[in-house]
Amino acid sequence: MMNEHHEEKNTILPKLEEFSPVFEIYEDQSSQVTSNDECDNSNEDISDNDTKQSLPLLTHSNDEIQEQSDDDFNEIPFDAKEWFVHDATAGRVRPPRQNEFLYKILEDSRYSSSISWLDRNEGLFKIHDPKRVAELWTKVKCRQTSATMDYDTFSRGIRYYYKTGAMIKTYKKYTFRFKKPINSIV
DNA sequence: GACCCGGAAGAGGG
DNA sequence: GCCCTCTTCCGGGT
Numbered sequence: 344m345m346n347e348h349h350e351e352k353n354t355i356l357p358k359l360e361e362f363s364p365v366f367e368i369y370e371d372q373s374s375q376v377t378s379n380d381e382c383d384n385s386n387e388d389i390s391d392n393d394t395k396q397s398l399p400l401l402t403h404s405n406d407e408i409q410e411q412s413d414d415d416f417n418e419i420p421f422d423a424k425e426w427f428v429h430d431a432t433a434g435r436v437r438p439p440r441q442n443e444f445l446y447k448i449l450e451d452s453r454y455s456s457s458i459s460w461l462d463r464n465e466g467l468f469k470i471h472d473p474k475r476v477a478e479l480w481t482k483v484k485c486r487q488t489s490a491t492m493d494y495d496t497f498s499r500g501i502r503y504y505y506k507t508g509a510m511i512k513t514y515k516k517y518t519f520r521f522k523k524p525i526n527s528i529v
Numbered sequence: 530g531a532c533c534c535g536g537a538a539g540a541g542g543g
Numbered sequence: 544g545c546c547c548t549c550t551t552c553c554g555g556g557t
Contacts, residue, residue: 437543441549494532498532499534499549503549505535514534515533535554535555536553537553539551539552540550541549542547542549543546
């Protein structure tokens with residue numbers, strides 16, 4: 344039963360560049376944004392520059408992670424439209440899927456205290472603060488549910504990607520791994 | 530106890 | 544109505 348991940352050793356791993364610009368974040372798609380009323384940021388001018396910041400693509404050490412306090416996370420301004428992705432197939436901008444969300448948050452150094460790459464070349468990452476990542480996902484998804492999103496629910500969503508082939512099991516605590524370039528799955 | 534795993538059913542959107 | 548993507552619940556394993 345525990346042999347599955349051993350087989351992955353021989354899998355051809357995606358190169359770094361395959362993980363890189365997998366999302367076309369909206370920049371000039373303002374007229375194509377879809378949304379709902381509860382989380383409607385789409386009618387605002389989204390041609391601003393808040394999504395054009397350059398994000399360092401670094402793997403963070405545990406020491407660096409420790410330096411960032413909980414307060415730092417809470418002070419990060421949330422803007423739903425910042426998370427939207429351009430769906431080339433549908434030709435419109437939409438909220439991200441869970442694997443897309445994970446990739447985006449991993450690439451954003453502001454959240455490195457909550458989630459970071461362990462080995463970016465292999466798509467391996469670890470969640471340091473499951474509760475906060477789940478809470479952020481709830482906000483990004485803008486989904487109206489009665490229950491609060493917890494890590495168990497959040498991780499079940501990730502495990503759904505094992506079936507689709509987007510993720511590989513690691514059997515390690517809070518640790519997940521992308522298998523393929525995300526844009527090849529979406 | 531906390532986490533991992535996956536089945537099953539259902540919700541919500543396209 | 545169908546399909547996709549989760550969300551929720553749950554039982555079993557580590």
